[in-house]
Amino acid sequence: MKIIVINGSPRTNGITESILRSVESELISRGIDVEFYNLTDLDIGHCLGCCSCYMTGHCIIKDDADRLxxxxxxxxxxxxxxxxxASNVSGLMKDFIDRGHFVIEQLLKDKYxxxxxxxxxxxxxNTLKILDDLVIFSGGTxxxxxxxxxxxxxxxVLPEKTRNLIRKASCRVEAKKKNHFQTLYHNLIFSIGIKPFVKRKGK
Ligand SMILES: Cc1cc2nc3c(=O)[nH]c(=O)nc-3n(C[C@H](O)[C@H](O)[C@H](O)COP(=O)(O)O)c2cc1C
Known part of the structure; x- marks a missing residue:
C-alpha cells in the first residue's frame, strides 16, 4: 500500500507534524509506503472560483495542487x-481542499x-469534523x-491516548477495514446531493 501524508501547518516541526510523523512511523512499521508533504513547501494558489474544474475536470491554474x-x-x-x-483548518489546508478536486472527482473513493x-x-x-466530512463526501473510508x-x-511527547489512536487507525488502514455506516451515508449524500449537482454544473 502507499499512503500520502499531508501537513497543513505552516510551522514544520510543530505538534501537527509531530503527530503526522508518528502516524508515518506506525504505517511504515506495518510495511506501508509513505510519502510526506508539508503544504508550506509547495506552490498552491487560491481557487479563483471559475468553475472550469466542474466543466472540464481540470484546473486552469498550473501549480502543485494538481500534482498533489x-x-x-x-x-x-x-x-x-x-x-x-479560528475554529477552522489552516489557510494552507483550505487552499488545498478548494483546489484538490476532492468532492467533484470523488478523489478518495476506495482509499483509507x-x-x-x-x-x-x-x-x-470543528477542524476535525471539517476534515472528516471531506473524507466521507469524497468517497473515502x-x-x-x-x-x-x-x-x-x-x-x-504525545500522550498515550493519542499514540493508541494512531496505532488503532494505522491498524485499520493496514487491514483495509471498511465502515458500512460510512458507506451508506456516503451513498446517500452522493446520489441525492453531489452527483446531480455536479452534472448540472458540468458538460
Ligand atoms: C492564527 C492562529 C489562529 C489560531 N486559532 C486557534 C483556534 O481558533 N482554536 C485553537 O484551539 N487554537 C488556535 N490556534 C492555536 C493552534 O491551532 C495550535 O497551537 C496548533 O496546535 C498549532 O499547531 P502546529 O504546532 O502544528 O503549528 C491558532 C493559532 C494561530 C497561529
Whole structure:
C-alpha cells in the first residue's frame, strides 16, 4: 500500500507534524509506503472560483495542487493534518481542499484515510469534523481521527491516548477495514446531493 501524508501547518516541526510523523512511523512499521508533504513547501494558489474544474475536470491554474491530487489519486490512502486557525483548518489546508478536486472527482473513493486536528483552546473538534466530512463526501473510508489539545509550541511527547489512536487507525488502514455506516451515508449524500449537482454544473 502507499499512503500520502499531508501537513497543513505552516510551522514544520510543530505538534501537527509531530503527530503526522508518528502516524508515518506506525504505517511504515506495518510495511506501508509513505510519502510526506508539508503544504508550506509547495506552490498552491487560491481557487479563483471559475468553475472550469466542474466543466472540464481540470484546473486552469498550473501549480502543485494538481500534482498533489494526482498523487492522491494513485495512492491507497491519505492522512490529512491541520492546526486549528479560528475554529477552522489552516489557510494552507483550505487552499488545498478548494483546489484538490476532492468532492467533484470523488478523489478518495476506495482509499483509507486518517484525519488529524490540533488546537490549543477551542474549535479543534470543528477542524476535525471539517476534515472528516471531506473524507466521507469524497468517497473515502475514515479509518481513524485524532484531535489533540496542546499548548502552542508544546514540545511534550504525545500522550498515550493519542499514540493508541494512531496505532488503532494505522491498524485499520493496514487491514483495509471498511465502515458500512460510512458507506451508506456516503451513498446517500452522493446520489441525492453531489452527483446531480455536479452534472448540472458540468458538460
Ligand atoms: C492564527 C492562529 C489562529 C489560531 N486559532 C486557534 C483556534 O481558533 N482554536 C485553537 O484551539 N487554537 C488556535 N490556534 C492555536 C493552534 O491551532 C495550535 O497551537 C496548533 O496546535 C498549532 O499547531 P502546529 O504546532 O502544528 O503549528 C491558532 C493559532 C494561530 C497561529
Amino acid at each position: 491530487s494526482e498523487k492522491i489519486k494513485h495512492a491507497d490512502g491519505l492522512v490529512l493534518g491541520s492546526p486549528t486557525y 484515510c486518517i484525519t488529524v486536528a490540533t488546537g490549543e483552546n477551542y474549535g479543534f473538534k 475514515l479509518s481513524g481521527h485524532i484531535a489533540l489539545k496542546a499548548p502552542f509550541n508544546s514540545k511534550e
